[in-house]
Amino acid sequence: MEIQVRSGDTLEYYSQLFSIPLVLIVDSNSDRNVEQLRVGQTVHIPGYTISSHIIRHGDTISGLAKSYQLEQDALLLVNQSTDLSIGEKLLIPSRITQNIVDPKVHYDFTQLNLDIRALLEYYPFLQKRQIGNSVLNNPLYELQIGKGKRKIQINASFHANEWITTCILMQFLNDYLRALVDDQEISGVQALSLYDQSQLFAIPMVNPDGVDLVLNGPPKDLEKQLITLNNGLTDFSGWKANIRGVDLNKQFPANWEFEKKRKPTKPGPRDFLGLTPISEPETKAMAQSALREGFDRLLSLHTQGKExxxxxxxxxxxxxxxLAQDFAAASGYEAVQYVDSFVGYKDWFIQEFRRPGFTIELGFGQNPLPISQFDEIYTDMQPLLVRALK
Ligand SMILES: [Zn+2]
Known part of the structure; x- marks a missing residue:
């Protein structure tokens, strides 16, 4: 929510009035000069929204404050005047007590956009950057939380029919944001300590065109071509690649020549490397993100295998x-050092930076994993993701 500064107000005072950590209020207003508050200036208060109350007989400011569990001054602050005539409307600062993200809805790119917009509104210390575009010109978003030294990238939905990884990452972001404003723990760790130690760069949907293809079917103008690429099938549930049939996690120059020889030679639903490394706009954006930030750790979320x-x-x-042992202990998944697979994003990251990179195979079964597995996967993954930030 937004409030207007009054004479004598300070950010410290707002922090106390609304029980929101000061650092989050400061960071929610990084785009405006809040070192020197001016009367009338607008300030974001994270973790709150405004609701309203219609005045009834007998209402008083102290009574309303009590029933809405607020300080009286919180009511005075958001209302220009407090006319308590019956039928008048009083604005009420409402603490957000539930998640915005519902990971069990149809989680296509449109849904992702809606959730990102809502999270940015309610938690303005969250930062969004567009790191590139997909083939169909959908923006690729990177969401950033925290101000610590250690930079961690966590990405999801490199593979189209592994879209449940986006649901997991978005749920994690929402839980983390809520734990921060409430100054609570997440998986046994104080959320604010993670915020101080680390900078999380979350890329929740690397392959939006592919995810939409699996969930919504082909766009009309590409239907014929895509069915051909899909070996004549109209069922796209086995599709992993981007919209032009390049497997985005087989696009990186890490043992390229070797892997190329044993993989499909033309575009299709999975495993085609492309004609040259990093030829796709999605992989270009991912490579640039890593080169720009020089992440200390990198986690790619895939399905399946609990490895x-x-x-x-x-x-x-x-x-x-x-770290792998720690992640395994946190999640119950198995840590595996080497696997007969190359040219992946994490392979290239390790080769390029000699820093810890992980591919995590969430859940167990046949892709696309059903959303009914969500709770079990998330229960395993939340502690792992928290360890990654520690
Ligand atoms: Zn995958």
Whole structure:
């Protein structure tokens, strides 16, 4: 919510009045000069929205404050005047006590956009950056939380029919944001300590065109071509690639020549490397994101197998093994050092930076995993993701 500064107000006072950590109020207003508050200036208060109350017989400010569990001054602050005539409307600051993200709805790119917009409105210390575009010109979003030194990238939905990974990551972001404003723990760790130690860069949908293809079917103008690429099938549930049939997680120059020889030679639903490394707009954006930020750790969320892949050709640093064991202990998943697969984003990241990179295979079964697995997967993953930020 937004409030207007009055004479004598300070951010410290707002922090106390609304029980919101000061750092989050400061960071919610980083785009405006709040070092020197001016009377009448607008300030964002994260974790609140405005609702209203129609005045009834017998209402008083102290009584209303009590019934809405607010300080009286919180009511005075958001209302220009407090006319308590019956039928008048009083604005009420309402603390957000539930998640905005519902991960069990039809989670296509449109839904992702709606949720990102809502999270930015309610938690303005969350930052959004567009890191590129998909083939169909959908924006690729990176959401950033925290101000610590350690930078961690977590990405989801590289593969189209693994869209449940977006649901998991969005639920995690919402839980983390809510734990922050409430100054609570998440998986046993104080959320604010994670905020101080780390910077999370979440890329919730690397392959929006592919996810929409799996969930909504092909766009009309591409229907014929896509059915051909899909070996004549109209069922796209087995589709992993981007919209032009390139497998985005087989696009990176890490053992390219070797992998190319044993994979499909033309575009299709999965496994085609493309004609050259990093030829797709989505993989270009992902490579640039890593090169720009130089992440300390990187986690790619995939399905399925309940496994954590953490090595690449012996180039992984020593700390990768300990982190993988820690992640395995947190999630119940199995840590696996090497697997007979190359040219992935995490392979390239390890090769390029010699820093810990992980591919995490969420859940168990046949892709696309049903949303009925969501709760079980999330229960395993939340503690792992928290460890990744620690
Ligand atoms: Zn995958």
């Amino acid at each position: 954590i892949y953490w090595g690449y050709e012996g180039m992984e640093p020593a700390e990768s093994a300990a």
